Amino acid sequence: GAGVSQSPSNKVTEKGKDVELRCDPISGHTALYWYRQSLGQGLEFLIYFQGNSAPDKSGLPSDRFSAERTGGSVSTLTIQRTQQEDSAVYLCASSAGTGLQYEQFFGPGTRLTVL
Amino acid sequence: DQQVKQNSPSLSVQEGRISILNCDYTNSMFDYFLWYKKYPAEGPTFLISISSIKDKNEDGRFTVFLNKSAKHLSLHIVPSQPGDSAVYFCAARDQTGANNLFFGTGTRLTVIP
Numbered sequence: 001g002a003g004v005s006q007s008p009s010n011k012v013t014e015k016g017k018d019v020e021l022r023c024d025p026i027s028g029h030t031a032l033y034w035y036r037q038s039l040g041q042g043l044e045f046l047i048y049f050q051g052n053s054a055p056d057k058s059g060l061p062s063d064r065f066s067a068e069r070t071g072g073s074v075s076t077l078t079i080q081r082t083q084q085e086d087s088a089v090y091l092c093a094s095s096a097g098t099g100l101q102y103e104q105f106f107g108p109g110t111r112l113t114v115l
Numbered sequence: 116d117q118q119v120k121q122n123s124p125s126l127s128v129q130e131g132r133i134s135i136l137n138c139d140y141t142n143s144m145f146d147y148f149l150w151y152k153k154y155p156a157e158g159p160t161f162l163i164s165i166s167s168i169k170d171k172n173e174d175g176r177f178t179v180f181l182n183k184s185a186k187h188l189s190l191h192i193v194p195s196q197p198g199d200s201a202v203y204f205c206a207a208r209d210q211t212g213a214n215n216l217f218f219g220t221g222t223r224l225t226v227i228p
Contacts, residue, residue: 033215035218041220042117042119042217042218043159043204043206045217056215059215091159093158100164100166103161104216105160109158
């Protein structure tokens with residue numbers, strides 16, 4: 001079956017522009033996560049969606065970052081007024097539920113470069 | 116503030132020998148630990164995990180050891196194979212109920228044929 005997909009795979013933008021990154025989770029997965037990996041850093045949690053509950057936004061680094069999940073499926077991460085420090089690989093993951101028994105499946109990521 | 120640390124950015128091992136990847140953590144609230152493997156241009160994939168109530172978990176060639184008093188875990192791969200060459204991430208989950216994972220910076224393993 002299809003795994004988690006993300007688009008675009010690469011995005012180059014100019015400082016100050018807005019970008020949208022898309023994640024298509026595995027069908028039927030109720031939980032969706034966004035992480036990012038900056039150069040030389042580990043994966044950093046950004047935001048988590050579970051079903052119809054309010055998302056956990058505790059990892060978003062600034063109010064320039066936002067995410068939504070429409071219809072409990074596709075998610076879009078939006079970064080407004082991009083800065084050079086936003087350059088990173090943005091990874092999306094989904095799982096069939098919450099709890100330790102539910103593995104997080106990761107997409108291939110979107111490499112964002114802010115010039 | 117890196118709560119999960121992998122201090123070795125890279126490791127090279129001869130095929131057939133043992134690979135040992137190390138991970139340290141600082142948060143005593145972590146109660147579940149995972150190792151992920153990542154190939155270039157792909158997302159990380161789950162490899163093996165261990166609960167804090169155990170000190171060892173084995174799955175085929177892969178064994179994870181947990182030393183809670185030292186806040187240290189390690190992944191042993193034996194025998195190492197060229198296909199094991201990848202970046203390995205250590206991750207931990209907080210027992211307070213948050214569902215996000217805290218990741219280390221990764222160790223790039225190269226298995227030399």
